[in-house]
Amino acid sequence: MNITESIKFNKLKEENEALKEQLEMAHYFNQNLGKELDKLKQQILYKEDFDVLFEMQYVNGSMLRWANGYNFCFKDNSKYNKLPSKEDE
The missing domain is CATH 2.20.25 (N-terminal domain of TfIIb)
Known part of the structure; x- marks a missing residue:
């Protein structure tokens, strides 16, 4: 692998890690929203x-x-x- 390919590979690797972190944060955010929704559904009066x-x-x-x-x-x-x-x- 030459230097240019190595630089591109490292940059792609960093971007991949950043996207994985964003995906993980979005997953936890969605889980918390689901819990809040369950609580709100229990509070609905019929x-x-x-x-x-x-x-x-x-x-x-x-x-x-x-x-x-x-x-x-x-x-x-x-x-x-x-x-x-x-x-x-």
């Missing part, structure tokens, strides 16, 4: 996570609901309506 409501009534413009003997006051149902359903998935 409509089915809430108790069945037995009775509804309007008092002073807000809706009162009774479920299992507890009184809940909902002034805005838009957030509940936006929750995904487990049946949709």
Whole structure:
């Protein structure tokens, strides 16, 4: 091997090592993202996570609901309506 080929070979070897390091860092980054995604999926609320409501009534413009003997006051149902359903998935 002459000097020119040796220089090219060494340069390619260095580039190869740098690419291997980048690939390894990307692999660890993807693993961490996967773990974060799993945690976030566990935090998703579904409509089915809430108790069945037995009775509804309007008092002073807000809706009162009774479920299992507890009184809940909902002034805005838009957030509940936006929750995904487990049946949709």
